[in-house]
Amino acid sequence: MTKLKTQSLHKRESQLANAKRQLEILSNGIFQNGELPTFKDKIAESSQFPLKARKLEILQINVGYMCNQVCEHCHVDAGPDRQEIMTKETMQQCLEVIKKTEAHTLDLTGGAPEMNPNFRWFVEEAAKAGIKDFIVRSNLTIIKANKKYADLPEFFKKHNVHVVSSMPHWTRGKTDKQRGDGVFDKSIEALKDLNAIGYGMPDSDLRLDLVYNPSGAFLPGDQASMEKDFKKALLEDFGIRFHNLFAITNLPISRFLDYLIASENYEDYMYNLVEAYNPAAVANVMCTNTLSVSWDGYLYDCDFNQMLELPVNSNIKHISDYNEALLEGRNIVISQHCYGCTAGAGSSCQGTVA
Ligand code: SF4
Numbered sequence: 001m002t003k004l005k006t007q008s009l010h011k012r013e014s015q016l017a018n019a020k021r022q023l024e025i026l027s028n029g030i031f032q033n034g035e036l037p038t039f040k041d042k043i044a045e046s047s048q049f050p051l052k053a054r055k056l057e058i059l060q061i062n063v064g065y066m067c068n069q070v071c072e073h074c075h076v077d078a079g080p081d082r083q084e085i086m087t088k089e090t091m092q093q094c095l096e097v098i099k100k101t102e103a104h105t106l107d108l109t110g111g112a113p114e115m116n117p118n119f120r121w122f123v124e125e126a127a128k129a130g131i132k133d134f135i136v137r138s139n140l141t142i143i144k145a146n147k148k149y150a151d152l153p154e155f156f157k158k159h160n161v162h163v164v165s166s167m168p169h170w171t172r173g174k175t176d177k178q179r180g181d182g183v184f185d186k187s188i189e190a191l192k193d194l195n196a197i198g199y200g201m202p203d204s205d206l207r208l209d210l211v212y213n214p215s216g217a218f219l220p221g222d223q224a225s226m227e228k229d230f231k232k233a234l235l236e237d238f239g240i241r242f243h244n245l246f247a248i249t250n251l252p253i254s255r256f257l258d259y260l261i262a263s264e265n266y267e268d269y270m271y272n273l274v275e276a277y278n279p280a281a282v283a284n285v286m287c288t289n290t291l292s293v294s295w296d297g298y299l300y301d302c303d304f305n306q307m308l309e310l311p312v313n314s315n316i317k318h319i320s321d322y323n324e325a326l327l328e329g330r331n332i333v334i335s336q337h338c339y340g341c342t343a344g345a346g347s348s349c350q351g352t353v354a
């Protein structure tokens, strides 16, 4: 089994396991004393406040915070000790929405979504709705974690699932540093399994994309050139192919915020995010076309707001009361973590946005 590098903030009983404490840090200090502008003031400079939700295009469902890994920068604070798991009843409520929404993308995430005991049932039922792009965010190592997960590539293929997986680097050292000892080797094995049945092949409809996020307190480089480097290295070293690389900025919340504070990089990182602020990225931040559903069915503007316990600004709070028309046009709930989505070319679960 993969040796875990660390424990969740919850398990460690860290004060940063508390969302309110994280929001205090993000609101106080350099933002309270005026050294840096708040995100609200910044987007107001270009008349983009309040940020509004447009028509729903992406429904992202977090089916639980349990994970077989404990990655250093996880914004979910996921790990084997997390008990928050979506019930079948809440999944049923999600399915009602999946059947009627006109969103083109369904995005299942976690934790390791595959660890939810009803994951396969949910995927089978959701696939029947025929949503154009059905994403499962798989951490890859889960495929190799236990025999009962070994057939996941075939299962994904059967339901035409688009697999999106984190891979912080093409070298063992950098990957294992961020995601835990042994993660790189297991990820490579899992990618080979996916390639072997057609995932990631140049003309294949079986989509396999990788996600890169920086391993330290710096912003990602250019997505297109990184994709080239990743493709070259993974093909030459391991014969592995994939379609696209999404470069994602680490947002200053949860375990990455803990890392920034512990390494005394918090203020410098926030300065970098604010300096790299790109007003052109604001119009397309993912909360403008996405809705995030938590393991217990509550609605959030994005997965980050979910982890900060900032619910949607709407009378519709829960998936059981879902009403697309009423949710459209709502004001997005923002704080200083949002600078992570507007730095440079912008960042979303689908990579750059500007
Ligand atoms: S980043 Fe993904 S794989 Fe790593 S602990 Fe978090 S949910 Fe699990």
Ligand code: SF4
Pocket: 285, 286, 287, 288, 301, 302, 303, 304, 305, 332, 333, 334, 335, 337, 338, 339, 341
């Ligand atoms: S963190 Fe969430 S709410 Fe803030 S800009 Fe990014 S997607 Fe929108």
